[in-house]
Amino acid sequence: MKRHNYVEWLIVLGIGLGLSLLSLQEGIGTLRRIGPGTFPLILGLALTLIALVKLGAEVVAKEPSRRPSAGTQPVNWRATLFISLALLAWALLLTKFGWLISAMAMIGLASMAEKKPDFRAALLSYGIAVVLGYLVFVQLLAMPIKMI
């Protein structure tokens, strides 16, 4: 179904205006001595302009433009949640509890990303992670990672 893309370009407009306003706070400087906000301001304004042009085009268009997401895969919310949690858990646990525990938490949570978790595959992945962690990262690459 075709729809107008108002929301999409309003978001871009918001980003453009936000970037421009934040840039002004950073300081613009002068043409001879450019401040840290000048270049971001130019890009923020460019983004704002393009969003306004696209919004204007949507308003005057007789027919709505096609939805950009048409034909793309829907977001897999379950996978997104569990993969995010898996990486988060690993990041929080690695330095305190070591590679064995953090990798277990990561792979355990990651395996939940599938509707029907395959725990045998998860166990095998954990085995690979333990071997990789010890042989490659700790022994071969001498990375400062503790196993336990």
Next chain:
Amino acid sequence: MTVFDNMILGFSGLMQVQTLLLCLAGVTFGTLVGALPGVGAVAAVSMLLPFTYRLEILDALVALAGIFYGSQYGSAISSILLNIPGSSSSAVICLDGHPLAKQKKAGLALFISAFSSFIGGTIGIVLIMGFSPLIADMAVSLRAPDYLAMMIFALIASSAMSQGSASRGFVSLVLGVAVSFVGVHSGTGQMRFTFGSFELASGISFIAVAMGLFGMAEIMSSIGRVNGVVSDGRNMSMRSMWPSREDWRRMWPAIGRGTLIGSVLGALPGTGPTIASFMSYGTERSMSKHPEEFGKGAVEGVAAPEASNNAAVQTAFIPTLTLGIPGDALMSLLLGAMLVAGVVPGPALLNNQPDLFWGLVASFWVGNLFLLLLNIPLIGIWVKLLSIPYAILYPTMLVLIGIGVYSVNASMTDVLTALVFGLLGMVLNRYGYSPALVLLGTVLGPLIEKYFERSLLISRGSYEIFFASPISVVFLVLSALMLCVPIVSYLRQKKV
């Protein structure tokens, strides 16, 4: 001394058993680590860098250079097989390499990649040998506005390759450039967009952005969609990998153009393999009689960027070695390794330490040959990697992404950044924006800003400097023309 004399000097330094073994080890490890999903060229070189500190400088450089171009090829493998580029320069290979893999032509895509890389790399080396003083002179004579104009052109040209609308491509680029603003402003030394966070003071890690946008987003979107085998590796034979006559006919001109673009852009400081691969892809698409095939498995879409990438990888050594200006993050790592070893890259290197310079160039020949000999017979093994069930592969990929991001700065902030960019990448993909352009913007943003500010500093605030040099004018006019293309096509569509 003639080129021939220089190469004899180079090969005489290289023909030691230890040096040759280090070259072989470098390209092998580089390919292996680069092929691992989510662990790309930058991560590979940075992780293996400490091991070379105790070596003789030529041995260390030969090994690092081998890791460098080996991992570049390895990155293409993961781009093609898993849609996860290890480096920004191989991100563009995903666009047509991965669709080919999905069409059960992974072997063909990997063969094209290896072959194009070899041709591009070989011609790049010839150019280093024959033209290095000339190109170095040319690069020296360029000024900040010239670089700025060339980069603007590269960005606009690459936005033309984005699937869907040019406006979304432009927005993707700007978002990427905005990411690069976080941290210390090089011109004034002031912090900006850090929101008081100490962790953001050093900026947002490029590796974290790359692994998030590509690795994380790929895993999130593939679960439940990819079941086990993406490509059939069981029937992989040399015959199935070999391109058809039609493929060869389409490949050769693409390789030629890609090599040309890569050789020139690689030699310019601040450009390098990423812009080269993106620009050659854009060029192929705009010149093709079948632009609709791009993004769906066009052989030119693999051949041209791979030839370009590898030609640029070779010629990128010219500004790094002769001027001491690295073209990208990888060259910065190599530059750092040289400085640690007490070698100061610059114009004097070629005159004072010709054995080192030409020894390294000789190692490129040997390394590229090793790469070809290693990779063509091993294509079946790479493809068989995909027969691993995805339920085993994706948790392992996640582990590698986590450790790959963490290993660069030993920073958990980077890991969390990768997560944020993973979510962003998924949203971008869903709504027709280009994560590859976000990444390109992130890489080029600081350089464009630097040259913009430097130009105005030189001209004391006058914008006339941007139109003072013919090179700058040519690229600005080309940029303006490229900007007009989507407008003209929009108006034409309205007429129809």
